[in-house]
Amino acid sequence: MVRGILAKKVGMTRIFAEDGSVIPVTVLEAGPCTVVQKKTVDKDGYNAVQLGFLPQKKSRVSKPLLGHFEKAGTPCFYHLKEFKVQDIDAIEVGQQITVDLFKPGERVTITGKTKGRGFAGVIKRHGFKRGPETHGSRNHRRPKSIGCCEFPGRVIKGKRMPGHYGNETITVKNLKVVDVRPESNLLLVKGAVPGSRNSLVIIKKVG
Numbered sequence: 001m002v003r004g005i006l007a008k009k010v011g012m013t014r015i016f017a018e019d020g021s022v023i024p025v026t027v028l029e030a031g032p033c034t035v036v037q038k039k040t041v042d043k044d045g046y047n048a049v050q051l052g053f054l055p056q057k058k059s060r061v062s063k064p065l066l067g068h069f070e071k072a073g074t075p076c077f078y079h080l081k082e083f084k085v086q087d088i089d090a091i092e093v094g095q096q097i098t099v100d101l102f103k104p105g106e107r108v109t110i111t112g113k114t115k116g117r118g119f120a121g122v123i124k125r126h127g128f129k130r131g132p133e134t135h136g137s138r139n140h141r142r143p144k145s146i147g148c149c150e151f152p153g154r155v156i157k158g159k160r161m162p163g164h165y166g167n168e169t170i171t172v173k174n175l176k177v178v179d180v181r182p183e184s185n186l187l188l189v190k191g192a193v194p195g196s197r198n199s200l201v202i203i204k205k206v207g
Contacts, residue, residue, distance in 0.1 A: 001086075002085055002097050008029045009200075011026075012027070012192070013025060025191075028187045031101075033097040034075070034097075036077070038050075038088060050082050072093050102203075109204045110201050113195055114167065115167075124165065143160075
């Protein structure tokens with residue numbers, strides 16, 4: 001059985017538990033994903049399946065990818081992702097992987113790209129404190145000294161400085177599945193998930 005699926009982040013909302021408590025959840029449109037290719041130990045050195053997510057027009061697909069989809073006999077997709085499997089013989093090309101894979105109460109690991117925030121200073125990017133705002137101060141939001149005196153006489157790699165903030169691949173572990181709605185291909189997960197609306201996320205079972 002495949003232990004993961006591709007999904008699209010719909011947004012955040014809240015639901016009420018039976019005891020009346022409020023649970024903040026992220027709504028994910030998980031699947032359906034189609035098995036486009038099988039990889040085996042004999043041919044590729046490992047067992048895995050390649051899943052396709054979100055159908056795409058043939059006219060928008062490159063010729064190499066178009067040949068790949070035509071060989072599999074499947075529609076074209078925007079996203080392709082491999083997932084390792086144990087029993088490769090139990091899965092066939094063209095098979096649908098749906099949100100039924102998950103059950104309420106399970107724990108999942110979700111990977112996505114954070115929102116890109118462009119060029120940011122050290123206060124926004126790293127949480128630095130600001131300087132004094134009194135008259136005469138020339139240091140309000142600057143990073144202050146970055147040097148190392150005489151030795152080693154250079155800025156150490158990894159120094160926290162202004163730069164590109166966000167747009168990084170982040171993995172959040174042990175998120176709880178609150179609800180599964182197969183009729184709408186929706187998965188409700190407790191808490192926040194990295195990424196903006198309509199961004200691609202990868203959901204994997206824990207363990």
